[in-house]
Amino acid sequence: MTIARVYDLRPAQVSWTDTLGDPPEGAWRRLERRLLGGGRWKPAQVESLASESARVLRHLPDPRQTSAFQGRGLVVGYVQSGKTANYTAVAARAVDAGYRLVIVLSGIHDALRNQTQVRLEEELVGVDEPGGPRWRLLTTREGDFREPEEDVLADDGAFLIVAKKNVPVLKRLDGWLEAVASRLQGVPVLLIDDEADQASINTRANRAPDPSLDSEGTTAAPSGAGPSATNALIRSMLGRAPQAAYVAYTATPFANIFIDPDAVDRDVGEDLFPRDFALQLPRPEGYTGTEELFGVSAQGRDVFRRVPDEDVSALRQATTRRSARPVTVRAEEQLLPNSLTDAILAFCLAGAIREGRPGLQGKPHTMLVHVSVRVEDQTQVRAAIEAQVDLWLEAMRQGHDLTALFVEALETHFRGVSTPLDPQATAQAAISVLRSLDVLELNSVTGENLEYDTRPARHIIAVGGNRLSRGLTLEGLTVSYFLRTASMADTLLQMARWYGFRTGYEDLIRIWTTDGIAQWFTELALVEESLRDSLQALYRAGRRPSEMAIRLRSHSALLLTAKNKAAMAETLTLSWSGEHPQTVILPLHDHTRLETNRRLADRLIGLCGPGREVAGGQLFRDLPPETVADFLRLFQAHPDAVAMRGEAIADWIIQRAAEGELVDWSVLLASAQRGTEVRIGGISTRVVTRSRISSEAIGILIDPRHEGADLPGGPDAYVRASGNYDAQAMRSARSPTQGLLMVYPLDPEPLGVENLDAVIGVALSLPYTSDGQSSAIVNRGVAS
Template identity: 30%
Template sequence: MPDHLLNLHGDVLAAMRRGPKNFARLAFALSESEEPSDVQENLFLDRLASSDTDLKALWLRALTAWDFAETAAWSATQPRTDERRTEMYAKLGFSSALGKALDDAAPVDKGPRQVVISTKSQGWYSKDTAAVRPFYWTAYESLLRRKGWSEAAVASLDEASHGVVERLSDPSRPEAFGARGLVVGYVQSGKTANFTGVIAKAMDAGYRLVIVLGGTLNLLRSQTQRRLDMELIGRENILRGADPNDLDAVVGVDYQDDEDWPHKFVSHVQRPSALGAFDIERLTTRDNDYRGLMQGIRALDIEKVDRTLPLYDPANLHHAAARVMVIKKNKSVLTNLVKDLKKIGPILGEIPALIIDDESDQASVNTISPKKWEQGRVTRTAINGLITELLGLLPRAQYVGYTATPFANVFVDPDDSQDIFPRDFLISLPRPSGYMGVQDFHDMDSDLPLEERPLAESQERAHVRGIFQTDDRLMEAIDAFVLAGAVKLYRIANGVPEGKFRHHTMLVHESVKMADHAELALRLNSMWHSSYSSSQAHIRLAKLYSDDFQQVCAAQSDGSVAPSSYEELRPFISRARQLISSGGNPVIIVNGDTEKDYEQADLDFDRTPHVWKILVGGTKLSRGFTVEGLTITYYRRKTQQADTLMQMGRWFGFRDGYRDLVRLYIGREEPFGRDKTIDLYQAFEAICQDEESFRSQLAQYAEMIDGEPQLTPSQVLPLVSQHLALVKPSGRNKMYNSELVEIRSPGKPIEPAAYPMSTAGIRRNTERWKPLLHIFGADSTALTLPPDDSSPLTRTFQAKTALVSHDSLVSVLRQLEWEGDNHFAPHLNYLAQLDGTLAKVDDWLLVAPQTTAARRVEASILGSAPCSLVRRSRQLGKVSFGRISGLEHRKWAQGLIDNARDQPGINNGDSGLAVGPRTGIVLLYAVIEAANDAELTAAAPGGVVDPSRVIPAFTLLSPSSANDSTRRLLRYRAKRSGA
């Protein structure tokens, strides 16, 4: 029996493509009945109250799409807000009661939104434009819903992919233009889904050549090819119109051995061209990377309906088939492609092309320093050079990079027009719902000791297990892997679909050396076969379950069932062990020098029905490779690059149905270089801060003013932070074009040393200090340094002191000149923020230490009272001085600041000086560059020193109010070659 109300509501909502309108009026217009009862609110409310799933799903989809619409001509309110909903209900003509019922059925998703820094949108791609030809996007959207995506997730992807496409050039635009953009996601957070949506919408809009740079390994490239074939290109395009049931016709199809073929591959029912859309021609397959245009040069001689018009003319564009290739970032592959394109000729200038660069910070960035360029001309690495050549051959090509670690990309020279700096847009994707990222393994805002944090609220207590030198906990990690697998089997037995836990894996990552991997695999195999052969194994597993898993599952299972005791779980232990040791070996080594080393059946998560294994590897497990079903990670690999460290966080991702089982065994205080250690867990916390700092900075500049963007990416030059001194944002070869712009150093002395060498520069600096030279007229004070570890004696020195305001000191410091690179500027940027922006500093105590009376040489500077001159020397062969402040002077100053922090208001010994928590100290010296005391005396004839000979040099110690070590960081940005 037809559901008239559901059909009518479907028709009405379909007519509201451009936004909500009065529901009753549209319903009367569309209904076949003269007075349809289906528009009555009471009937609508009754159906909603009766949990009508079909009707709710219909309205959930419509309301969510309107909620998420970033650009809506019908609305003046912000997306995903209660105000937007109120406006929607008013336009629909709904009562408050009906609005409340719909809110209950479809709550407003107020999660994070994407952040966009962009040039002004060209306005060619609107929601109406997208709705004219939505063939591939509609198919992709439907597939995502069938896969179980929520309406909010689909709407979020719709908006995010729309936001990318609208910033590309109009494919039918007569003038050739190539946009350059960067999309920043999270590690293993669904970036492929985003660029698949972008490709679908871009092809629907008219892009006819799509090149996906799919990683540096065949394994990664084929994964991306399969994903696009399965979710976007579809059966009919893969078979080129052949009947999938005709065995002779489908011989040789690349997915004949794939258990998901053909039922899980999207179907368009017929060849798209027969449905009034356009076909897709694959120029690569799952097993075959690009080797040359298989059909010859004519493969890109795209057909035209009207040969008198260019391909980009709409008369031709929307009838032409699209070409798609997924290629490896490899020199020979890209060289073949560039060579073939050069043979094609003028048609290249007519093809709207889209280049998607997955993991765009890997291999794509030029890592040759300008110091090595030949005759000053840009010298590029092979992959970067071929990408820029490819962009040059395709003047209508749009380049969109995708990465979770964008630092190398934003260090690209913005003024290099041929390179891949995201000059036109930079988009930060929102953190997806259900995603476990670095924040989900840290309690970032908790001040409580770990043991006092509630288990239900503490991510660290739930998921993190530290590895210390005294106990490597490897056996415990293996036991955790077995227990987690058994709990998954228990959940399957209690109604969870088996497909949810198709793969169950453990990752062990300690080293990049292949010999270490072999040794570790041998050890793991030995432990496996020797540790589960007696009843002791059950005793050990029972204890770990009751002490760990049982408690965490109870606190954080989020509704998933879990055994109430080990005895209830015990029947599933044996099956878990069988699955893990199938084939006789529980361990897979993932490494190698050649591509063939990665062509292991057990490593192919797409083709293998069940992978329940322990994976041992290094670098190859660190980038792009998704370890499906990863539940237990044992991690001790050390690195000094934040982006590399983040990419090695393979434990990040979606853990639907087993989030409570995830465990991270991670190194704490690992040996790192000479006399150094690194806490890997704290390192990940630091790069989490780096990441959030980068994203929050983008958000700051993303706000529109009067509908216009504040800044473009090339204007804003995003700042990249470094919160941990040992871990730089990226590799040295990716940072040659970066410059340090800020050093926040609370609690650490600041002592610049590269003072000008020319007499003119020295004189100018001295004159700039004149407003503060009154310090030398102060009375001399005896300052006392109490006994400490370096001396059992009390030491005293004479100094002149004066108090100056923060603004007065910063005003002088801003004017100073420096020799060579201005290494003080990053410190100055930090000091300037101590006006209350970062921390509040009221004033600074200027302290001018005097030399001992027997050796003292005094002189007046620019009419000042006599000051004590000090002798310093520059380092051999360098422009900077070896040191400025005396060790005892610095110790005294630091003690005074520490005293102000611990006992504010207490005087420092017998000096009579009281430094408050918001007062810093400046040790100021009148430096003469001299080799001996005789030269020092000769520099001040008649008690007056030439201002071109004396250097006012200083050391700053920030006050206790600014000495929060959590604020310690460095910031970098790209250097401009054209500046």
């Protein structure tokens, strides 16, 4: 048996789903048929959905049992990655298995609730298809939950409710469940909480079982108080049903992981900690996410554009529409900062290029402008964008030709991109897009919707804030202008609407943002990777979240989530066990540091014995820990670097070596297959290409296959079914004695560095050591 098979195995488990028959025509079969027949889903994608939804179902309680149950679980997807498809399939399978009331809590805005209602009616219920399970809809496309006049639960079949996480709505729903409590016996409930880290988390406290104890203990609430309203209502609804399962869905589960696992309120019962299971959905085919924008796959992609500080200040003071037009207009006249006008021109060009590509004609096309959470700021920015567009249109009415303006923008922002027309014709097509632009303001005041279903061919500039940050899909998103800052990792990740499926136009994604925000996202890529590694480790161990702590590493000053959602968070002792620290930002503006690191790399490789060629470079073995520690102490990292703290890591290595761990080191001198040759420590290699995401951030440095260079079988023994390398499995396979230092000689040209033949980047692949899994943040209520 190969190593690749060994690390994927979990302890054999028998599930209640193994005893289920396969209904000839159930909700799942109908959904499967609809997806395959719609043309948007490939057979392999439907097969993956079938497998993953069955995996979630097997972790739910068996609805055929006669005893009461309360299930709690968590499903983690990727931002904009198809979580709705998974919970639709889970709901279909659950109904086939015996669950009868499906409640979906779909965000906090009407737009998202309505979007989800329409989708579930079409795909899950099959409102336009005869046959299959009989459904009763208790919410509609026009309205949220209202108490039915008759006792609908007396009917056979399944029931569907799609409700906002809005206190008045949830109160009505909870009151109805209380009123029909006698009918809930024999009606197993599946409650799916979409965007479960939003509004659902208890940010207050719990009332002690005995009121006399309310003043004691850290989680007891004062008499008469209790959990926050939305959280209390969700818990109350679950408690109304003798048989209920709760499944939280989110891409940013930091707050869910930090729920107190032992929290109970005397009125609404146990909290929503996912004690039974926490599952990571696989990365879907065709998804554009962290790997494509910040990882190795991002190299060679021209995605990021810097917004200078002066543009940020100017935009936040943007004036409203001019009341009087000048008599004459210059074609180059601007009312907006250069960066935003450039972004709008690029959006028009992206629309023109898309229209010439197969399968994209007449499809939605969107630009995101997310500058501020304040509605007043959004209104000003929308008005300023409209004024700028009007100014261009007026210039053309006065006889000015904007072709040269667009040709210049095409060369600047889409150089090397395949276009169906020549530059002049592409510019003319972009002018047609400019004439048809719809500038929409999406917030709680305007209430405007995107109307993708009824008006799909529009080119939309969507200006907004929080409504654009959760759940709501921006279809055909190509250009983003993003200045919104946040202090929490989960909030910032949810704002990344540029993640998602971009089939046919991945090369047109452009993001305008500040250096600081780009650097945050670079570090968040490592936080996100740490989370997914921990979830995979939990699953492979066959453990529940109540039995084994999910570990999170924070690499920057960003909080993982709001402090009032993380009362149970605890930082473990400093350690890098099972980690892969790396230089994601480099001191590119400090030539002295760069030269020092270049000399250090020469010295290190010169100390190595004979090496051998492996996939990705030259491998040197049998280095003592002292040599590696000395190199890390002297390495000149960026002053703001947090992911790579050389001196602290060096101290830790020596501490572990004193305990008999990390005593056997290998060094990989990375090399590209082609490119400029350089000599490092007398060894000939080729510089590796990494591009700048911001002025000094390069994104993820490590090529995942490199972490297996020194392992038996090499990296090819650790390939997932998707074809990607599983670096976490490589670190898991390491002996506690065995560490790997990776040295990357980077091509200085794309990094903007002169008078140096290579910029040195550094990374480590570290085994799990006896001092703990890592210096992680964990839920202190769960054994670690």
